[in-house]
Amino acid sequence: MSTQADLIVIGSGILGLATAHRAHRAGLRVHVIDESERPVSSSIQNFGHACFTGQADAFQDLADVSRAGWLQASEDSGLWAAESGTLVPAQTAAEMRVLEELSAHRGAEQVRLLSTGEIRARLSNPYLDTVGGALLPRDMRVDPREAAPRLACWLESRGVVFHRGERVLRTSGGLVETSRARHRAERVVACPGLGLPHLFPEVAQRIAMTQCTLSMLLVERPSHLSRELAMLSGTSLARYDGFTAMPGAAALREELARREPELVACTANLMATATAQGLLIGDSHAYDASPEPFLHEEVSALLLDRASRLLGLRSPRILQRWQGRYADAPGMSLLIERPDEATTIAVVTSGIGMTLSFGIAELVLAGGDSPDAADRPRTAVPALVSAR
Numbered sequence: 001m002s003t004q005a006d007l008i009v010i011g012s013g014i015l016g017l018a019t020a021h022r023a024h025r026a027g028l029r030v031h032v033i034d035e036s037e038r039p040v041s042s043s044i045q046n047f048g049h050a051c052f053t054g055q056a057d058a059f060q061d062l063a064d065v066s067r068a069g070w071l072q073a074s075e076d077s078g079l080w081a082a083e084s085g086t087l088v089p090a091q092t093a094a095e096m097r098v099l100e101e102l103s104a105h106r107g108a109e110q111v112r113l114l115s116t117g118e119i120r121a122r123l124s125n126p127y128l129d130t131v132g133g134a135l136l137p138r139d140m141r142v143d144p145r146e147a148a149p150r151l152a153c154w155l156e157s158r159g160v161v162f163h164r165g166e167r168v169l170r171t172s173g174g175l176v177e178t179s180r181a182r183h184r185a186e187r188v189v190a191c192p193g194l195g196l197p198h199l200f201p202e203v204a205q206r207i208a209m210t211q212c213t214l215s216m217l218l219v220e221r222p223s224h225l226s227r228e229l230a231m232l233s234g235t236s237l238a239r240y241d242g243f244t245a246m247p248g249a250a251a252l253r254e255e256l257a258r259r260e261p262e263l264v265a266c267t268a269n270l271m272a273t274a275t276a277q278g279l280l281i282g283d284s285h286a287y288d289a290s291p292e293p294f295l296h297e298e299v300s301a302l303l304l305d306r307a308s309r310l311l312g313l314r315s316p317r318i319l320q321r322w323q324g325r326y327a328d329a330p331g332m333s334l335l336i337e338r339p340d341e342a343t344t345i346a347v348v349t350s351g352i353g354m355t356l357s358f359g360i361a362e363l364v365l366a367g368g369d370s371p372d373a374a375d376r377p378r379t380a381v382p383a384l385v386s387a388r
Contacts, residue, residue: 005029005161008176008183009385010168010199011191012036014043014354017151020160020362021073022173026385030160031185033178039148039373042353044192045216045324047273047280048144049230050084050355052242053102053110053136058371059333059352062359063138069358070140075155079147080276083166084228086139088236089119089130089310094255095234097248099134102123105246110166123231125312139284141230143275144354155293161326168192168199174342181312187384189364190357192325196335196347201343203337207329212351213291214324215299216282219316221274229274233310235260239269242335263306269351272307278319281307287328295323326351334360334370 002277006028009016016032018040023030052063074081090096103111112135119133120126156162166178171190176183190199194211197204199282237243238253257264267285274280284299301322308316329335329349334356337345346364348356363369365385 004005005031005183005185007031007189008033008185009191010034010171010176010188011193011195012039012152012162013041013149013191013193014039014148014357015193015348015360016189016191017148017155018069018073018357019191019346020155021076021151021345022069022358022361022365024155024158024160025072028384030155030285031163031183032155032160033163033166033168033183037164039152042324042326043148044144045214045322046144046326046351046354047271048142048274048275048354049086049142049239050140050142050145051136051232052138052140052355053106054232055084055352055355056243056245056371059241059356062363062371063239063357064359065362066356067140068136069362070142071373073358077151080143082141082228083228084141084230084272085135085137086230086232087119087122087133087135088232089123089133091130091234092255092259093131094248094252095237096131096133098237098243098246099132099250101246101248103134110136123311125310125311127312128310131361134355137229141228141273142354145275145277161297163351167323171199171343173340185378187342187344189346190204191346193347194325196327196345200339200345202332203335203339207332207335207349209327209329209349210287210293212326212328213286213288214283215295215303216280216321216322216324217300217304218278219304219313219318221279222313223318225274225279225311227274227276229272229279231272231310232274233306235263235268235270237340248379255373260286260306262302266302268303270303270306272311279316291325293323294298295321327351332370332372334372336360336364336368
C-alpha cells in the first residue's frame with residue numbers, strides 16, 4: 001500500500017484540481033492521481049469563460065462560491081483571472097427582450113443593459129448591427145491553457161502529491177487501485193470526466209452519458225480588442241439555462257431558426273474570448289458516445305464569419321483549430337453520487353465545468369448534493385470540509 005492520505009482526488013482536470021485546492025487549504029493531506037502527465041482534455045480545450053450569470057437560478061449560490069474560489073486560486077497560484085465581465089450584443093428586439101427580462105429578474109448588478117452606442121464602443125465595432133446589449137459584470141475570464149497547469153504546479157509546490165501516468169482501474173471504500181500501485185485514503189473524490197464509463201460504467205449507463213464535441217478556433221487577436229474580452233451572442237441566450245428560463249426565450253429560438261438556420265443546425269453557441277495567445281472563437285455542439293475526430297470546415301468557417309461580423313474582424317488569421325470535448329448527459333448538468341461512505345463521484349455533465357468547478361469542489365467536500373438531484377437518493381457522508 002503506497003499512500004496514506006486524508007483525501008485522494010482522481011483526475012487532475014479543473015474540477016479535480018479545484019477539489020484538491022479547497023482540501024489543501026483546509027489542511028488535509030491530499031494526493032491526486034491522473035493517467036496523463038499534464039492537463040490535456042476538457043479543462044484546456046474550452047474558452048476559459050466563467051459565465052456565472054448565464055447559469056440557472058438553482059445554481060447561483062454555487063456560482064457565487066465558485067467565483068470566490070477562482071479569485072482565491074488566482075491569489076494563491078498567480079493564474080490570470082480577469083473580472084471584466086461579459087458583453088452580449090443584441091442584434092434583434094427578441095435578443096434584447098431576453099436581456100431585459102433577465103435584468104429585471106436578477107437586477108442591474110448582474111445584467112447591466114447597454115445602449116447601441118455603448119455596446120458598439122465596448123466591442124470596438126462602430127458599424128455593428130445592434131439594437132443594444134448588456135454587460136454581465138460578475139462573469140470572469142481565465143486562460144484555459146494556463147489555469148489548470150499553473151494551479152497544479154502551485155499545489156505540488158505546497159505539498160499536494162501527484163501520481164501521474166497512473167490509470168485508475170477501480171476504487172471502493174477508500175482503496176484506489178491503479179496500473180502502478182494501490183493507494184488508500186480516508187476519502188476518495190473521483191472526477192473522471194470523460195473517463196466515467198471506464199471507472200463507473202454502471203453509473204454512466206444509467207445517466208445515458210455521452211460526449212459533446214465542439215468545433216473551436218484560435219485566431220490572431222487584433223490590437224483593438226482587449227485581452228479581457230468575453231462575448232456571448234443571441235445563440236447563447238437560447239442555450240444557457242439562466243437566459244432560457246426567461247419568457248422571451250421561446251420567441252428568440254423561433255426567430256433564430258428563421259434568421260440563422262445554419263447556426264441552429266450545428267447547435268452553435270457563438271462566442272468569443274481573448275487570451276494572451278489570441279482570440280478563441282466557437283463553438284458548435286454534436287453528441288455521440290463515440291464521436292468521430294473530424295472537424296468540418298464549413299462549420300468552422302460559419303462560426304468565424306459570424307464572430308467576425310460581431311467583432312468587426314477583417315480577414316482574421318487562423319492560428320489553430322481543434323475539437324473540444326466534454327461529458328454530457330440528458331436532463332442534468334452535474335452528477336454527484338456516493339457509491340459508498342468513502343467515495344464521491346463528481347462529474348460535470350454539461351459545458352459549465354470551468355464556470356462552477358470551485359463551487360462544486362466545496363459542495364462535494366462539504367457532503368452536499370447537486371441542485372440537479374432533488375429526486376435522486378443519496379448516501380449521507382460526513383463533511384471533509386465545512387461549507388462557507
